[in-house]
Amino acid sequence: MPQARFPHARTKDTFVSPIVNSRRWLEGLNLPADMPLLNLSQAAPADPPPEGLRRAIAEAALGDDSSHLYGAVLGRDSLRAALAAKMGRHYAADLKAGDVAITSGCNQAFAATIAALCGEGDQVILPTPWYFNHRMWLDMQGVETCPLPVGAAMLPCPDAAAKLITDRTRAIVLVTPNNPCGVEYPGGLVQRFYDLARAHGLALIVDETYRDFDSRDGPPHGLFQDPGWSDTLIHLYSFSKAYRLTGHRLGAVAAHRDHLQEMEKFLDTVTICPAQLGQVGALWGLENLDDWLAAERQELLRRRAAIESGFAPLAARGWQLLGCGAYFAYVAHPFDQHSDPLARRLVKEAGILMLPGSMFTPKGDPSGAQQFRIAFANVDTSGIRTLFDRLANWAP
Numbered sequence: 001m002p003q004a005r006f007p008h009a010r011t012k013d014t015f016v017s018p019i020v021n022s023r024r025w026l027e028g029l030n031l032p033a034d035m036p037l038l039n040l041s042q043a044a045p046a047d048p049p050p051e052g053l054r055r056a057i058a059e060a061a062l063g064d065d066s067s068h069l070y071g072a073v074l075g076r077d078s079l080r081a082a083l084a085a086k087m088g089r090h091y092a093a094d095l096k097a098g099d100v101a102i103t104s105g106c107n108q109a110f111a112a113t114i115a116a117l118c119g120e121g122d123q124v125i126l127p128t129p130w131y132f133n134h135r136m137w138l139d140m141q142g143v144e145t146c147p148l149p150v151g152a153a154m155l156p157c158p159d160a161a162a163k164l165i166t167d168r169t170r171a172i173v174l175v176t177p178n179n180p181c182g183v184e185y186p187g188g189l190v191q192r193f194y195d196l197a198r199a200h201g202l203a204l205i206v207d208e209t210y211r212d213f214d215s216r217d218g219p220p221h222g223l224f225q226d227p228g229w230s231d232t233l234i235h236l237y238s239f240s241k242a243y244r245l246t247g248h249r250l251g252a253v254a255a256h257r258d259h260l261q262e263m264e265k266f267l268d269t270v271t272i273c274p275a276q277l278g279q280v281g282a283l284w285g286l287e288n289l290d291d292w293l294a295a296e297r298q299e300l301l302r303r304r305a306a307i308e309s310g311f312a313p314l315a316a317r318g319w320q321l322l323g324c325g326a327y328f329a330y331v332a333h334p335f336d337q338h339s340d341p342l343a344r345r346l347v348k349e350a351g352i353l354m355l356p357g358s359m360f361t362p363k364g365d366p367s368g369a370q371q372f373r374i375a376f377a378n379v380d381t382s383g384i385r386t387l388f389d390r391l392a393n394w395a396p
């Protein structure tokens with residue numbers, strides 16, 4: 001059916017996902033054998049989950065009939081309770097099963113959150129560079145994104161956010177550790193955003209998809225320690241990265257029980273319930289994989305250190321490391337050209353796929369033209385050396 005007949009479709013209000021877009025750059029690509037593609041475009045674990053988790057899923061598939069049926073809209077009680085307990089330990093706070101809900105991925109948690117907060121024409125403040133799916137969902141909901149460009153050290157400023165607040169603002173969104181910039185937001189900064197949101201009666205949405213790979217020990221912020229946290233905070237999480245469950249679509253949201261009830265309408269209508277087998281896997285992970293996950297975090301911290309310590313030859317050629325942490329490094333290139341055509345040339349000429357900053361910034365934003373995101377989680381330390389060698393020897 002020709003799309004031209006549907007000019008007012010909500011999907012027309014946003015752009016094609018950068019991941020979908022960049023995959024097209026690989027079509028017909030024929031790289032020399034000694035220069036295999038380094039794919040640094042997507043933040044997704046490439047390996048399957050540990051065997052014990054897969055076995056738990058397999059056993060549930062064979063022996064637990066309920067794993068094939070519709071279940072509770074907000075997720076299995078056992079998983080909600082285990083997640084609340086784990087979050088309680090992580091944030092040194094008291095969380096109950098009823099404070100959290102399971103969703104079909106963290107993207108859906110964001111979508112449900114916005115559906116439960118915003119109407120047509122409302123505004124949401126989003127630091128830039130942003131996580132593109134956040135922007136896409138706001139666009140498709142008719143919610144206006146108010147970009148908040150980050151300042152020094154790729155951190156957003158609460159005073160600048162305060163200036164963007166209007167009577168249509170409903171929420172401020174933070175992602176920490178950040179996608180795409182990698183930076184870990186200091187606890188004091190997150191607290192200032194929380195205080196700002198509370199003072200204005202807004203929601204503070206904190207997406208901590210990468211919290212298991214934070215370099216800091218102990219609670220990364222104290223928001224959950226405030227007994228009134230759920231009046232302001234809506235917290236998002238993903239099981240995708242922690243337990244390599246991307247394909248099972250498992251995320252979570254912690255929020256006021258009234259909000260969860262509103263979100264339940266959305267979740268019931270869209271997916272009815274999160275997939276049962278993924279929930280079995282996530283529960284097994286929460287109960288058995290703390291040590292394994294701690295080792296995964298150490299490996300990612302080693303890769304991060306390799307980026308930071310190996311950057312000197314690139315810095316000598318004018319590249320800048322703007323942010324680094326969790327799955328990502330965010331860099332500025334030295335060339336007098338836009339990052340988008342440069343990204344396409346890098347695929348063909350240097351075998352490097354990384355996303356241009358323009359995919360994380362508003363249209364026409366000059367900073368996006370100068371930047372790239374490097375999603376390094378799937379590349380080991382020798383791959384990082386290869387990346388830097390290729391970049392250092394390349395010029396447009």
Ligand SMILES: Cc1ncc(COP(=O)(O)O)c(C=O)c1O
Nearest residue numbers: 105106107131179209238240251
């Ligand atoms: C900040 C952020 N939020 C959410 C998601 C999506 O997570 P999920 O796979 O759980 O939907 C991602 C995935 O890249 C992400 O980077």
